[in-house]
Amino acid sequence: MTTNLIRTALSRGVNLSVLSDPKFKHNRISINLIVPLDAQTVSCNAILPFLLRKGSQSCKDFTQLNRRLDAMYGASLAADVSKSGGNQIITLGIKMLDDRFTLGGEALVQQAATLLRELLMEPLIEDGVFDRKEFFLERQNLIDTIESLINDKRSYALSQCRMLMGRNDSAALQKYGTVEQAQKLTPKDAAEAYRRLLDTAAVEIMFVGSGDPSAASEVMKKAFAGMTRAPQPFTDAKICPAGEETLKKVEYLDVAQSKMVLGFRSDKRGNMAEQSAMRLMTALYGGTPSSKLFLNVREKLSLCYYCAARYDRSSAVMFVDCGVEKENIESAKKEILVQLDEIRNGNFDDETLENTRLQIKNSLRAVSDYPGTLEEWYISRILSDEVATPEEEMRAIDAVTREQVIEAAKKIRLDAIYLLTSKEESVDA
């Protein structure tokens, strides 16, 4: 079933996108504030959602705020930071039961939108600073969050490889910034960053769910009416070709299994047809259980439990990552590169290609079944100014030829190898 996006401008630089489908039982309203990723401001912006979610002038107490959410049938408030292309996104969102299913006919859409407006527009800033106690608590939490990225070794390795390939492109920055920067923040910095954010961010409000969005639309329209703002345009990631020399970094930690990430680059983002060819090629290479990497590195050579490829459209970057025994690192790397050459040389049969195409189309068709996936789909496309529906992308996937897949594989080149491995010397090294 098709869920069409209806996007309307509420005021300058403030848009509301509605994705409505009666099959859902909940609605989610999110306010996304979008600014360019910038090494100077990334941490300062990153602390804001965690300060904003703590309360507002009309609900100063965090415990009372949570009780209010409980009373709204367990509405959940989410505040976080993400990035897409060269943009940093600060999000405040509430997911709540649709009015149709409340026991007493409560107007939850209205209530949730009002609460979001309060949290965003009436923060706990007094005399130009955030509450000191709250601020220092959240600053420590932000530092802890940045440091705890290391807990998940797979995603840590991926982000390290992305940074290694950075070459001063702000799109390679971590979404929360750095510990060094976070440590320098003051309550005044945060209050200033807040005002700058309200003044300069492009605002994308999303309403995804089964309910009537008009109450939310009214609340949001009023919230931004009368504000003089100077919203900035969205920022693309820089596209640069792979360097002559492959970048390399090895990090030693006390781990049982080594993690290897290979980063590849294409020298252009390409039009929709080229992007679809890259998507199909990546899936054929390492995106499905019938892909080259799964069948060879995992099933045939039994070297890895996971060995997968993914493509980041916004930066035209592909990653292959795997978890592997230290003594098998070289064999895994060799096989990963051999399999890419296989695609470049056209050594894949038409049936596998068609099957891969089918799998991608299946996942595209399922996008509309999950509110979260739908929201993610459209936000990233709005930011790259290429608002295609999943159906349009399916047609583009259908149009990709065998030659275009081979071309796509030839376009990407190895740029970086990141390795996370154990401290002690390997026996077989």
Add this chain to the structure above:
Amino acid sequence: MLSETVACRRLEESYTRIVHPSGLTLMLCPMEGFSGAHALFATRCGSIDDSFAIGDEEYTTVPNGIAHFLEHKLFESEEGDAFEQYAKTGASANAYTSFDRTAYLFGCTDNFDQSIEILLNLVTKPYFTEKTVQKEQGIIGQEIRMYDDDPDWRVYFNLLGALYHNHPIRVDIAGTVESISEITAELLYRCYNAFYNLNNMVLSVAGNFDIDTVIKACDKILLPAAPVTVRTREVDEPQSVRERRVEQKLEVATPLFQIGFKGTPKSYRENILAQVTGEIVCDLAVGESTELYRTLYDEGLINASFGSEVMAGPNYLVNIFSGESRNPDEVFARILKGVEELQQNGISAEAFERARRAAYGRYAGVYSSVEAMAGMMVLASLADFSAYEPLELIDELTLNDAQAFLRENFDPARCALSVVRD
């Protein structure tokens, strides 16, 4: 063919439960408006089933991790890999093994009729050779090593190891590199024959599909099976906990902790349904709306990663609080004190109503996700309740029920702290 409609008045929704002539239970919920269908073929065989007997036979003790190994191996048949067959339909297939069950699944938006046949074939036609078993030892070995480095996984299993003396939930689901090296094709067949009898299994489908398609596929592929009785070992588990505190060193930033209260298990059905009550009680004890949460947070003892869950199955029920903290021992002490105070003073009626209402809102979401609905129906069939029962239970839950759960399942003498730190 026995067929019944199970309905939920509140949501005005229903599903169909059928006992197919082969013995297999079918739980079928077509859902309007969805593009995809999600199918699960499951059996009550999990990592805890490490010793069993068929009929009057002697007990067989099998190596740890065999249920999970079997799950991996069923994807292979004489004609090749099931993933290759699914690839032709475009479905995305997977499987998982937990403490108490194994499930084989796929999700698709197209070619449902072919994918359901693949699923039925893969689960009902085992094929293992010593060679394919050997290959899998390498792959699963790497899966185990991956979990060795996963602090969330380690802190969890260390907690279960501290809470339980003998119960097999204290053992990692995938086993160890050593235990899986003892698995042979013959042992896999033994395990399969015990636990993969259609009379003890369930096929659950939710989303965009026709009931008739499923029945036709079952008629075509499934052979009627004679019921078997499988006895699993009686676990002799003392009420007490094994250790009060455990700690492991791993590469992490802030220390990770899990605090577990060993509950008093009842029947499988009662334990699974009690999870709903348990979640509400956990919320009332240290949820975001409590004074205790606020104090811990404001003092910097916990952060937003703090959360709770209730884990239940055959012969076990555990209430878990987890998060990151520079001082996990202090968090442990404070939560213990908070629980004791709540037990003494009683839960306030106002707080109970709020938590109950919040649980209702959260659970309603289960019934508008094809994945969650298919999963809920599997559990409903294996533990013998209606898939809407959790929602109805929340509707009818009283303050007394919550007080009783708090009394029975939060014993300050039967809890433990697990820490992972650098």
